Amino acid sequence: MPNLTITADETTLRRLRVEAATRNISVSRFVGELLKEKFAADDAYECAMTDFFSRGPYLEPEPRDDGRAWPSRDELYDRKVLR
Template sequence: MPNLTITADEQTLQRLRVEAATRNLSVSRFVGEILKEKFGEDDAYERAMADFFSRQPYLEPAARDDGRSWPTRDELYDRQVLK
């Protein structure tokens, strides 16, 4: 397995050592697990975004209960105060 050298301040490294020890892991293994978890979260986010934007057609707003249609953007912003 390849090696990696990191640089951090002593306080951060001390906390890293303590956290690794509480999990009964080496510092190297602990850092590896943190990175694996982080990349997994990033991958899940990317998959969710791709799934959302791949949906066709674009979802329309739900119908109103009173039968009227939703106002258009122009109708919403056509106010005297804004002119």
């Protein structure tokens, strides 16, 4: 497995060592797990964004369960206050 050297301030490294020790794993393994979690979250976000934008615009709203029609945009914004 390849090695990686990181540079960080002493406070961060001290906290990293303590956190790894409390989990009873090496610093190297702990950093590897953190990166794996971060990349998994990034991948999940990217999948969600791709799914959202692949759906396209909604031209027709879904019908209501009770059969009533949805109000039009003009009906929603036709208020005396806005005139």
